[in-house]
Amino acid sequence: MSGVTLAEWLRAREDAALVALLRARPDLATPPPADTAVLATRIGSRASVARACEDLDTFTLTVLEALLVLDADLSPVPVERVDALFRGGGEGLGGVRVAVGVLRERALLWGDDQAISASPATRDAVGAFPCGLGRSVPGLADVEVDELPEDERRVLRALAAGPPVGQTKDAAHVVSLANARTPIQKLLARGLLVRRDSLTVELPREIGLKVRGDRPLGDVRVDEPPLGTTDREPATVDRTGGGVALELSRHVEALLKSWSDEPPPVLRSGGLGVRDLRKLAKDLDADERRAALLVELVVNAGLVADSEGTEPEWVPTTQADAWLVAAPEHRWVALAQAWIDLPRLPGLIGRRDDRDRLLNPLAPELNRPAAPKDRRRALEALAALDPGVAITDPDELAAVLAWRAPRHGGRLRDELVRWTVEEGTQVGVLALNAITAQGRTLLTEGPGPAAKRLGDALPAPVDHVLVQADLTVVAPGRLDPELADEIELVADVESAGGATVYRVRESSVRRAFDAGRSAADLHELFRSRSRTPVPQSLTYLIDDAARKHGRLRGGAAGSFLRCDDPVLVAEVLAHPTAERLELRRIAPTVLVSPLPLAEVLDALRAAGFAPAAEGPDGRVLDLRERGRRIAGKGRRRPAPPTPPSDEQLGELVRLVRAGDRAATTAGGTRVSVPGNLGAGPSATLALLQQAARQGRNVLVDFVDGHGTAARRVITPQVVGGGVLEGVDVSYGEVRRFPLHRITSAALVEDDTRP
Template sequence: MSGTTTFGLTELSAHCAQLDDAGLAALLRVRPDLLNPAPADMTSLAARAQSEMSLRHLVQHLDAGTLHLLQALNRGEPYSAQAAPEAAAALERAGVLLEVAGEPALPANLPHVLENVPAGPPAPPRPGAKPVMSALVENASLAAISELLSEVEDLLTTLEESPAATLRTGGVGMRELKRITSARSGASSPKDPEVGETGWLVELSAAAGLIEPDADSGHWAPTRLAAQWHRAGRHHRLQLLVSGWLLAPRSPLLLRGPHPSARLAPVLTPERQRGDAPALRDRLLRTAEALTGPKPAELYTLDWPDDAEPGPETFSGPLLEQLAWDRPLLTARTRHVLLPMVREAERLGLLAMGALSAAGRAVVEDADLLAAGEPPSSLSSHLEAALPPLVETVHLQSDLTAVATGTLSPGTAQALGQLAAKETRGDVPTYRFSAETLRGALECGWSPEGIREFLTQHSLSEMPSPLSTLIDDAVRTTPSVRMGSAGAWIVEPDPQLRAALLAQPELSSLGLEHLSGEVLVCEASAEQLRSALRRAGVRTSHPDGAPAPAAQTTASAPPASTGAAANSAVRMTAADSPGSSPAAAAAWQLTASPWQQSPVRTVTPQMLARNPEVIDRALTALRSGGTGTKVSELGNDSALAGADVVGTLREAIRRRRTVRITRAGSGGTEHTAVGVPTAMNAGRLRLRHEDREEESLLLIHRITAVTEKESSSA
């Protein structure tokens, strides 16, 4: 056939009405933008399907073969369905290729949409990829995970001591990043790669909700979630970081490329917002998963130049070829973003040695579980079994250093950090002893005997004589008056149970240590200690046997003995430790990015299209011909309501209108504020209150609803 006609609303409405349920479901899956909001009837479905916006969305997501056929039809070239059966069937399912009076017909708006659209690759990529040893991939993945967890922990510790100041224009500037880098590394003049690394960690921590700006000062500091993150298992800690990365509407998070001439930039700025970033990350991992067989295969190579900007040849291989074939227009537009996203996935252990790791495959499985409304558990379960056990031992060397034999337990790492300065970072750090570090330990409550006992218990060899001499010198030059701090204590006469409590990771992360006799102390508050005991499976009670109260007053000093224990002393009895479960894993999976304006999960059109229940309800609404399925029935009301928050605030700022704002507090309670929004920047809203002549800063991601205040009737 030659020549191509066009069709309009009448023809497309009739076509949709003639489709059976399978055909309508296929149309909605191919064009998920039609699901949000749900179409009310066939006419509204057809009107939106032939709109220029919807057609542009479709063209962006066509594979190269289908795009070639569509462009040929648009040029009026002869058409034969047998020449490209799969591409023709795809266009028919999408409702853009109909037969009108025996001729192939395209939407009337299509010629305008296809103007200046380049063609994709001429041929699909060749199947097959070079196999990679599974052990190498998994070792590289687990090593990257352990190193990242250690780096984030170090950053949070630094920000606890000195939060990051923000610029007046929003974000954290280069001077502040260099200060944080110096505090982390000890270098007075950190190099640009180190500063860029700090920026990446700051962005990732903010994406995971581990840091946020203080409402009063605006400084970025660790959140309450960060305190829980420190005490959580490594599998849950990485799960939180991965979920934050997947959901963050910011890209790229990596602020510096691998080349020396890369430009550093401030972090946490509004300019890094990118709405399609979550979809791009999802597509990157799903494409890698589709190319991976039973065993890992080399999907890509990164050939970084040493002294030049990365060129087109930097990122190559089957992964990029498949991305370019599946979505030629989208890949061409986002290729510069895909490159740093691959690097980010490597840092998270999802890609390693050019292949998809088991952790990366588990992330894709968890995404499918979330889309189906089920709790994610694949990544958490994999990491819990795959990560090597924590160690308690170090190599003490005659050069006054201690080298860890693996990833140290939180308690051992904390104690060693009090005695020595961390000299190297990563999951297997090196600590250096000095007279200054040992004097600091003595002033904080360590005794010479306690230092020697700890090092003897945790060293694989005898204590070197230079270190023993250094301890003696530190004792001679340190005042004999010792002091310390204790926020809560435990009195337990059973030495075996005391030892078991000290060995609990949940408790050692709070700094729990043996003071004397039957007394254990920690720097955390009594409430924090009680929460940690519950998570560790330990019951608490008063000395008289009554259950401990819900709130415990923080003690200012520990009792001298068991007989002098006051009512705030807590007795412990062992209980069964709860195991891991999908519910526990789900607790460490973010439901929304902190960068979003509403603390609910954003439901993308692609997620809706993967949910069979959503498709079934949309079909019911279309067949009924009524007012259509309500958004709330599709489970997307929170996402759409959240999408209106920023728009409503911007309109209120522009028109100086009074609004009523509902926001969620840190404890989950809701608060209402009424006033006129005056500015919005860096994730914060400035509100001039109606009932008092003052302004305050509100965190936008805690705002759950915004409505204009109705004017009072005369």
């Protein structure tokens, strides 16, 4: 049966159909094809066919494979023969014609229902054994297999189930039926198996179809597998996600503080060392898997970067300071967006590569440019469910996505789904196996609306705490930022969650004094902000620490210490630390040291003293280190390309049509400029002048001022002085083109407009 070629079929399609084709297969439009013949060549390339197959669902892909079983890549076949293959298995037929329509829209098939064709490259792109059937041996079409011995039929059934090839030593020697000893040798002797090499046999397609009987295509999965779900209260999902967002923010803040004080080194191979990851996990009171995810997030969000020095370290950037002072919802949006756009796979951390090397956080081996797209596929599937609807098992979601695109994702396809659910829950985009309202908004509307949605989900900040008799301070919710800063200064976090528990210790009270707070300030803080009576033990603790604090004072000369009590000065001098600090007395109440004041005070505090730093006016100075910072380097990810609009694709189709007309115009042979001297420029000039005289259209290829190749259909008006001036037919406006930028030109039929 004969059929039309792909190029002929494309020329007969409507412009809207070609626009839809270019939308579905964007690789066909880059660079713009010169004409339909070039477009058809690209459509039939193996790489383009393979990309087009990535988004096909299992059933549609099976229909395409069924056409290859019928050798539609060699000669056209009617759709009824495809129906017959599926009808044998009892599958519904309506879906077959729908699938053929989808494949035809993507130009993976062409022709009408009586003569459907596929590109020869389709077999290479789909696989050597479509539907699990081997290559054809036409001479076996009439062979019967029902009378074979059971042991031989068992071998045929195993190979018919797919794949149709098997490894066996019985294929090493060719034997006759009389000398055959094993079932495989007998089948080879009968010609029912084909020997491919000394260790490989293959079941021919015709025998496979006979063995399969009334299910010639095997078990066809017509419908996607069921997805178990359960209903949850949407507000509960959002509140749970909000709590996770606050915990995420707290952990990242602790990470930035830890790495500001002590940045970890960058490994020679890139990444973060195992010892540093364990230390971070201990500092955060989190497991190593969560710590590794946080490390990946802060780097992709631009909060931490490689210092790139002679001894490179992972150091917080100046962007971290802006993040630290931001509102909780904006903090979360920055981290959640960094996770969605992360071009890496944190789930691989802790595994070993092909060389048995451990994969560390931030290691280059974790780079996967397609990771954001794969992550969004899973999230969009969850976002398609109603608010509050949660999946019962991530593996079921993986199975659904595998049915929707079995050729997408590679060998880690199902694990990518599980990692997305796990990581999304840790980031707060998901909660209770459902997508949160803020996560859905981030996917569909962007960071700004998502931050507002999270702000609505979070409980209002509280302006009070509950002080307990055991010196614990309970924050019954999210504290307002000012109160949170004061409480974190005077108390240490013991546990975090919906209600954060702090504990006041002598060391934490001293920390507040070191930062410039007075005993009166702390008494007022707890008196005004505690909804419970302030216990007497806390009052005593503050007063006792205040009596000791600041009696010994230091100032920056190299540094000095002064004290009104000569006995305390003598006690300091007698301590072993004094020798290391090189302290010496210059007056009964004054000591000096050549070391920096901060170092002197830290050493004395470690020795059990309670000195305070003072400024020239005698006020207490806050000498806490602010941590290292480096210039922000932005995110690693490039901005995603903007897909072309329908108008742009429509213009491209019109130019392709113009290329077809230019190729078929009588006397309209294309004139190309060779890029060097010769007849090219002169011939181009003559062609353009001819078109101007006759009022004909010209298809012009040129290079614009940015070095980008482009094409337009022009009606020349003036040609001369090194310039072509004419009307752009597509837009109806006059344009000027320097002649030296025109690379080729061809006449287009006058009575047709692109």
